[in-house]
Amino acid sequence: MRRRLLLLIPLVLFGVLAVFLYQGLSMNPSARDSALLAREFPAFELATLEDPEAMVDESLLKGQVTLVNVWGEWCPTCKQEMPQLLELAERGVRLVGVDYKDTRAKGQEFLKEFGNPFELNIFDPEGSLGFDLGVYGAPETFLVDADGIIRYHHTGYITPEDVEQVILPEVEKWRSE
Amino acid sequence: MAKRMTPLHRLLTASLLAMLLFAAGLAMAAIEVRQFNDPVMTQRYESLTDSLRCPKCANQAIGDSNSPIAEDMRERVAQLLSEGRSDREIQDYMIDRFGEYVLYNPRLTDRTWVLWGLPAALVVMGGIVIALIVRARRSASNRALSREERERLDALINRERTQ
Secondary structure, X not given: OHHXXXXXXXXXXXXXXXXXXXXXXXXXXXXXXXXXXXXXXXXXXXXXXXXXXXXXXXXXXXXXXXXXXXXXXOOHHHHHHHHHHHHHHHOOOEEEEEEEOOOHHHHHHHHHHHOOOOOEEEXXXXXXXXXXXXXXXXXXXXXXXXXXEEEEEEEOOOOHHHHHHHHHHHHHHHHOX | OXXXXXXXXXXXXHHHHHHHHHHHHHXXXXXXXXXXXXXXXXXXXXXXXXXXXXXXXXXOEOOOOOOHHHHHHHHHXXXXXXXXXXHHHHHHHHHXXXXXXXXXXXXXXXXXXXXXHHHHHHHHHHHHHHHHHHHHHHHXXXXXXXXXXXXXXXXXXHHHHHO
16 A cells, blocks of 8 residues: 555656646746845936936935836837826826936937926936846836835836736835835 | 850849848847957856846847847946956846846855755655665565575576586
């Protein structure tokens, strides 16, 4: 009897492996947490898109919960995302943009055409701030709390459902912390 | 004697040549070649860009990918190398920004010891199972001779001797 049970071991091992691998099938391989979660927003010193003379740094993000959106004129998804960002701004969320790997003229044109939900835009033509943020495509959105700590990271397109179901609850959560 | 080329032949040959040249141009345009003065540096650069995974692409090293982020990362690797940073420091620099995902060979940490240890553990377990089976068979063949079998065996051996 005991020997019989031993024969079942390979079957059990196979079962465990099958369940493990089956789970993997429904996982999104590109979904992974930002390396910057729970860390301070990286230091930077860049001009704004609006005014080449006006320099800003990371202290800009201290004092209140801010949504930092990385966008570029060259990025089609960013255009589709603008209505959601405008809605968020209308509902009282503070937004700061990072115009990533763009030219000043194109960036300004973009905001004229699609609306400007941002309090201001950090102009990052070389992508240096983007690199420090671990941005590998646009749009990407970071939620920064009042102490300047990154609390949530959204890779890619923010859908209208995401506004209600993900972004606003996260903003509320970190406002009350 | 060479046949004279018809205009169609000429057109085909020309377009084939053009395609070949175009393809060669594309292949070269994909990944830039970086040369350092020191061959050791060049080698370190190559091994680093081959062992760092591009965060944007499905499964490519930054040394194989022409996506913009891979390009930026190669550039940064070259810059950090020329600043005299060690391989480990450069890897840390990338992990800081893009996460452990960028390492093709994950480091041995509290979270990854199962990953590294499991294959070794399986080999050891397999060895133990084989050893057990071999031992069981050996003792089985020692013990399993009944009296009848032993007599037969003795008879056989004796016959051999008397021949």
